Amino acid sequence: MASSRIQATLRQLSKTYKKKSRFDIGIASELPAAYKKFWREWKVLKPAAVHFVPQEGKWKRDELTGETMPIQNVPIPLKHPAELHEGIWGGEAVIKGFQKRDRNTRRVPHYWVPVLKRTVVRSEVLNTHLSVTVTDRTIQLINDHYGFDHYLLKTPACDLVSMLALKLKKQILTELMNGCPRYANNPDKQKEIYEEYRTYLTSYTPEEIEWYGLSWYEALTKVAKQKEANKPIPLKNVYRKNLVEKLKEAGLEEGSSSAEEMSSATSWLSKMNPFGKKDEA
């Protein structure tokens, strides 16, 4: 009886107990929903399958036995080296694993590293050419999306992966939000570009754009800075200031007479010299 009750409470507790996520600890709890949305797009969403062919459907039947089995695609784990964030690799990454070259030989460690190339990409919105490290897949994706800006704006953060791409995306979004100021000398072109890309703005609010493309550390720093700027002034300081002002005003009204009184009141004190000789005092 008792044991079943304990089990029930445990079950209840396990339902109510929620493990603390990274957004519940410390200053991170003050991160806005805009950043949480970006984080979800960046880290929680599952990226597109680049290095493996996912099986389609929910179930499959074993041809031999006729057994129905669920399809579970376990993605191949990817390594994201620091260099990835200096280029735009289009979802490709380094794979660490083994090769088994023969049935009777031991497996051999192997790294599959994408082929990197340095090329130029053109951003219409930013009105610049950029020299970046890319893979063939990136160029293919840019071609498929009919342009670099379209590629960045259409692709979710989990597929862009690299910090450089995210920062560029943020810059493009801010540029669009401000109405393409880089084309200020050519209003026709400015309007044309804005009309072409304005559809992407609908999925973001200005606050979301502000918090887009920030790394965890950068977001925390931003929160800390905002907190520092909005720090409430202690009331004692406010009251002291008010009092000083009031006193000053009062002093001015009374004029120089009070100052004379003060000086007369302290006259005998000024004459005193505690460090002088006895007869002088």
Added chain:
Amino acid sequence: MLGISSFLVKTFNNGHNVMLQQARNTFVLKRRFPPSLHKKGGRVPKMRARHFIYDLVEDTNVVKKAEVKVILKQFVSGVGNAGDVLTLRPSIAYKEYLMPGIAVYASPENLANNKIKDINTEKGDDFSSPYVQRTMGCLSRLVLQITMSKQVPWTLEPWHIRASFRKTGFFVPEYAIEMPPVAIKGPDLSLQEKEFYVTVTINKTEKVNVRCRIHHWATGLDRLPWDEFHWKKPLEALIPEQATILEAMPLPE
């Protein structure tokens, strides 16, 4: 079967070429030993070393890539007019057309608006063929030698010019040749030191002037002595009205 395949793998792996080739590709991989099934919404079971043994399915870098369609923004010699849709290999399209800004992607929106075409036709930048500029260049640089008889009297006619063009490798129909305003008659050895131009119309649209010189031809003792680099020497204009234009045309150096 297995024995044969393993033997093949062994023999191929003896050479280092296989590995070198594999080291520079992008890969689609497959697990040789897929992990066991897990509970719906549950955790993936702990991976063993064998779950990280991968087999190569495909190298996307080696596969031939699909071609890309682009729309030209301006006339490109030897390629096409503004508004022409080209189908190119992706690397060429990207490096030589899209990045320099000569072309734009043939996206549905770009295909729908004929803005690019209209602007250029207004300007009159279009040519009747992608190769017209090249032909014009060749013809304007040409010094056409018209070989005429030194003994039999003649009057210069378009078919003489056509034949001379054919000798130099240009096939020009007679209706495309516009003769000089003055009738040229010979044999007259003073013509040997003169030059004039004819106007050739390419595709009935583009006009180009071609410098012509008459050479008197005979055999035996009547043959004129060989003049070295005669095509480089500047000569006097036969028709005074043509003098300024002939001076402006470049001579081969």
